[in-house]
Amino acid sequence: MYEQGNSPAGRGTDTDTPAPRRRRGARGVCGLGVLVAAMLLGTSLPGNAAAAPGQPGTAARATVALEPECIQPGNARLNPRFYWRNVFGARLGEGVIHESSTPNPFGGRIAPGSTFTFRWRPETTRNPLGAQYHVHRVNLASIMAVANVESVTGPGSLSGTTLSAQETPPAKLGETQVRFRIRPGTEGRTATLSSADHSLTTRWLFTNINNIWENTGSISFTVASRASLGCDSSSVLG
Template structure:
């Protein structure tokens, strides 16, 4: 079914997702932290997006590159363990006349079980939303968010889905809406160190 992609809307300010400065130093721990305890997974989610006009012709497209190191998605991770989430939106073909794109991903589910230790790169984390402005022809670099799993969250699951992503494009004097080409979700579960077989060892798998 054809979907009209060009809809009028209010514009976003040019600095709506301005790059933030170098990450602040993580707070010093007052207690010795236990070794990392992660059973890595291999689940990944790279949502693809595109624009099209009323007759169905594509105006442009792109992809959101996402990865984690080590990767808990599809696996298990114990409280106190950390992982780095890497995020990079990339428009591979811009709609003619596009001025900028504002990409967003809602990390609420992950942040319900994990604390943010630092953020580095062009993205800005406001509340639970990570956003970045892509201004053609410049390309965005990676934004990295380091998470530490919060104590007391054993048994809870964190999910990241295509529905958590959104994009606003400023085109000439209006905004145009994009469409998502693939849908899916990935998740990880917080488990106790004992259930993962962690003693003094670190990453499993």
């Protein structure tokens, strides 16, 4: 017969006994990990919950940042005319700069955050014989001192504060549109656009010829506070 401790049953008992202990040890470690994770989660939730109301999403921030348009439109217009003439005073050609704004702040007032679109189209209605091309320019420095340029579309290009386009006869130029947004902190300032801000270079054969501006003048608008214009979060002028 077998002695105690050397029996097959005894060996089976010795080898099976450690397994339940290992399982109990694994469950203990797992339980401890869950407890620690729960404690860490519990301590982090209040801080995040408190911070959430003070940190709106991107869409909410954009909605708050963009105020409704606040413009008291004017009706001032400036469409400089130009012509060329020979030594005898006869006109060799002529044209006009078509300019407008939508909505039109010139002659009126506009609040910071509001936008308007400046529309510009030079047109030579009669070209001097032999003219190869015309380069039209307008200096927008005064407007850009109070407003940011958001976009430029059309044949014209903006370099620094100068908007320019080349007109090559007989082709006609399309309209260039410049969208402006009035900058904060510019209340009380005035932006002016005058005939003196326009210039024209005409290439004739192998030289440049000078033009003459037929009419002179200027138009302007003032940047005003929303309060002075009677605007609030739900009102729009113009």
